[in-house]
Amino acid sequence: MRILVIEDDVEAAAYMVKGLRESGYIVDHAGDGKEGLVHAMSGVYDALIVDRMLPQVDGLSIIQAIRAAGNKTPALILSALSAVDDRVRGLKAGGDDYLTKPYAFSELLARLEVLMRRAGGDSSVVTKLRLADLEMDLLARTVIRGGQKLDLQPREFMLLEYLLRNSGHVVTRTMLLEHVWDYHFDPQTNVIDVHISRLRQKIDKNFPKPLLHTIRGAGYSLRVPD
């Protein structure tokens, strides 16, 4: 997987590049908008991480330019502008996700993985999601594990659906709030944790192999344990 980081803050970029390489990606770095645009246009990347404010050509213009050229590489926008309308503007320009500085690296990594998986995944309509012996029927709205029907609340169903769709990847609390509850907000206490633990009660409690894991300092991941 090859990623292009367009970021003018050299030190921040160096850490990001290092972190991404450690996570197993091949990373290129462009220090200004012009260089970034040239690299991005080449179309050899699986994902772009674009800082919004850049010298010469700003981040949104880069994304608009490559989208106009028919390039669909998923792009994650990094910005110091945190208002909701800044975010909306970023997504309208063709960005696929928007992350406000300062952010946790784990958040960046989780979002990036989800972006690339979404871009790589086939677009055919899925009616069933499956992980090990856990199976979700999206039409019948039923969940079965080990042949046993699980009784989930509507919100728990949505939570599990999002985790299943991103199984194997880390999803952060913010991502869950955005996608399952559809609100951008910052909970004072970890309300999400309580919902996760309830879901865990239902899907993992009576089964030998737990599927829902807490990833310290990052979020949660639904996966088959090694």
Next chain:
Amino acid sequence: MQSLTALMKHWTVRILALYMVLFAVSVVALLGFVYGVTIGLIERQISSAITAEIASLSDGYRDQGLKGLIQQIEERISADRVGGGIYLLADPDRNPVAGNLARWPNDAEWDGRWATFRLTAEGEEEPSPDAQQARAFHFYLNEGYHLLVGRSMRERESFEALILQALFWALFAAGGLAIVGGVVMGREMRRRLEGINQTTRRIMGGDLQQRVPLTGSGDELDRLAGNLNDMLGQIDRLVVAGREVTDNIAHDLRSPLTRLKTKLEVTLMTQEDTATLRDTMETAIDDTDNILKTFNAILSIAQAEAGAGRREMSDLDLDELAKDVCELYEAVAEDKQIRLTFVRVTHPLPVHGNRHLLFQALANLVDNAIKYTPPGGRVDVTAEIDQGCASLTVSDSGPGIPEDERDHVLRRFVRLEQSRSTPGNGLGLSLVVAVAGLHNGRLTLGDAMPGLKIVLTMPLREEAAVQAA
């Protein structure tokens, strides 16, 4: 000339000059009208008096001849006590025969048989230029004699003088009043404007506490001063708020940052094993997460207060939003053995707002309520229309907030002494206040007996408000 231009720069002087001109014009117009009407009347009276006299004299002449006429003229002169009558009987060469004119007025202006001339005083050859004017009718007698019967215009002249005098005094009085009024009004106006100017100068000098003095009269200047004071109050609050933000950022971010730095330094110095290092780093990450959280909360408050998020407003149902919040927190409440109940009194509850910020605000309220309510207690969230406003009430069965501390807790970073041990940054309620302000709403703290009752009210969406009314 320059001093006049300078003088005209004063607003009061301009107003007064205009007032004076208007007054003078109206005085002149009024007196002119009275003059015109009265003069016309006087002239008609004189003319008809003369005509009547001529008629009677000519009757006398026809009956008694020249002699009778002379006698009649003399009778009339002696009977004329006012002395306004003018009679002259002249021979064909226009030499006086009888009457009270010394000679025939050769310099008279003629208008048909009407003559206007000046009377010659006794003992003078020529009439002096300021002599009385007279008006007379010229009548031809059969024997070639001339009869001149007229009236002195003294009455008319004295009336003219009266009008002129009135005009003079009126203008004089107007001028005097204008100057006196101008000085008084100008001084008063200058005093009050100077009060405003002084205050603004002192404020520009950095003293934002200054306020414009009010006279209490409630006039325009007082209202202006009142508005200025309100504006200054608002500016002052913003400046203080801004200063508080910096102070609080310094305070609330410096201590955890220092703690973090010390923790990392100490760990580095003691060179512990990898597992301990890992552990320290993980807690360090948790610390930075909390710092980021505080930082974001401060930013959100500042943005909400600056009106950011207003562009992101949409039409939404506040009760739906409240339901979502309750659903999100239900599990947390249940874990703490608190009964969280959502009471939907009014549905829908249409408002215009920023759904993310409103969600955050209500979530903060519910979060606080759950946090401060002991296990076994209850938290009620009510959505209703109250006095034409959308209202969300969060009441709990916790310890509540003493009445005298309620204003205090709405401010930033304030945490009551007894809550120091619970996690939180003291910014939750401030954000709610800021969000309420952004939506032209407000936050009131009350007593749920026992416990705290917080009410967030904001205007209903316009068309809904119209329907409700």
